[in-house]
Amino acid sequence: MNIFCAGLNYKTTSLEIRERLAVSDDEMEKLLRQIHSIEGVFGAVVLSTCNRVEFYASTLCPLQALGGCRSILQEQTGMDIPLYHYSTPDAVRHLFRVASGLDSMVIGETEIFGQVKNAYSFSAKRDMTTHTLHRLFQHTFRVTKHVRTETNITRGASSVGSVAVQLAEKIFGKLEQCRVMILGAGEISERTARSLQSRGVRSLIVSNRHYDKAVALAAEMGGMALHFDHWDKNILDVDIIISATGAPHAILTVEKLKPLLKQRQGRPLFIIDLAVPRDAEPSINKMEGVFLYDIDSLQKIASESIEVRRQEVVRCESLIEENVREFLRCMKNKTLFQQAH
Known part of the structure; x- marks a missing residue:
């Protein structure tokens, strides 16, 4: 089973386009069901914030999942919007970085952690996750807390x-x-x-x-x-x-x-x-x-304090790499156990 991620964010898409893709709570369940209905997708989580829209899924075929996500967005906006996309292990690494604030407009900001937790909880309450996604997001929450406590990535303006x-x-x-x-x-x-x-x-x-x-x-x-x-x-x-x-x-x-x-x-x-x-x-x-x-426009102000946090990024990336390897080992051991039984 592959972990798949596709999305867009403030670095790849203009504010005008992100506005058109903003998802309200009422629309989120419909979007989740659309992602879940893509052939080969067994579970999904949608992360929608001011600065990004990302789809996480457990799937047998990442390319098929990507095609489905593109079709859904095209139907919603009438535009062919380029998406970045990852599968295991890059999708795992990407989620760890996002939740830790390393991929945010303001590096180290803490609001994204709560948004990731809410996105997972929304999907889990509707039985749209899988055991693989559950383990991924629980591990993500531990990684984020570890990064915050072991580094100075949250110093200064944190949101x-x-x-x-x-x-x-x-x-x-x-x-x-x-x-x-x-x-x-x-x-x-x-x-x-x-x-x-x-x-x-x-x-x-x-x-x-x-x-x-x-x-x-x-x-x-x-x-x-x-x-x-x-x-x-x-x-x-x-x-x-x-x-x-x-x-x-x-x-x-x-x-x-x-x-x-x-x-x-x-x-x-x-x-x-x-x-x-x-x-x-x-x-x-x-x-x-x-x-x-x-x-x-806030990016200009953020850049003034960002240099201090950038000095911590290398330490954060090292911690994340350790946890990516640990997560993959856990998933491999689980697969071997299932095969043996």
């Missing part, structure tokens, strides 16, 4: 959210006097809010489509919750908007902001758009007083 906060500091200096509005109370918004609080922000507004989530996060952070329908009415005194709503369309538009900016009397508004699909129309960056950064 896209914390890099976004560093960007705000570059713009404003100290953040104590800044008023910040967070649109979306999901995981990435929560991490960003915690980073903001650690940098001294005292005035924080949280707005979310599900008001109870906004209330919970605002209470935890000592901020104020706001009904999502009213966020635009409270923008006049805000300095920074950090948006990650997961909405299927832009909510920060020229049409929406134009009348509001007139009332701000020339005060700058910095918008950090962490969402995929994007929450902000790119054209608002041309508006007077508006400065927009999307998730790809």
Whole structure:
């Protein structure tokens, strides 16, 4: 049985294409079933984040699995999107690197570990994994923890959210006097809010489509919750908007902001758009007083702290290679045992 991986990420595909491939929770089960139905595929896990969409499968024929994945994406987008692809042992190595943050936009970021765990759990709860995939992902979780504890790969900014906060500091200096509005109370918004609080922000507004989530996060952070329908009415005194709503369309538009900016009397508004699909129309960056950064723009900030982590990559790669060999030995011994019985 082969372990197969195919996918695309921020290094191989533009943000515009990744937006078209973003998978909601409602769509994930359908996509999993499509992958699972490919001839020769016995189990599947789909990892979908802002920066990557990857398919992991246990299969008898990796080439057949690759063809099936390409067909599914072509049907979804109407485009022939190039995919990188690996089979054992490269697929094992790739997953270890992804979960450890070595393949992330910000090297060593920790959000991806939780996203990998959630992707596996989603598939396992629907009985779409196999014993091989179970062993692979459990081993992956151990490897990731080992890499974190044995190296300094997580030093400095450890997520896209914390890099976004560093960007705000570059713009404003100290953040104590800044008023910040967070649109979306999901995981990435929560991490960003915690980073903001650690940098001294005292005035924080949280707005979310599900008001109870906004209330919970605002209470935890000592901020104020706001009904999502009213966020635009409270923008006049805000300095920074950090948006990650997961909405299927832009909510920060020229049409929406134009009348509001007139009332701000020339005060700058910095918008950090962490969402995929994007929450902000790119054209608002041309508006007077508006400065927009999307998730790809954060790479410039990330590069400043990345050199420290790069020095740790060699150690991380060595640990991963040891664990790839260990995993393959375990799988080989399991196969020999089954053949003997």
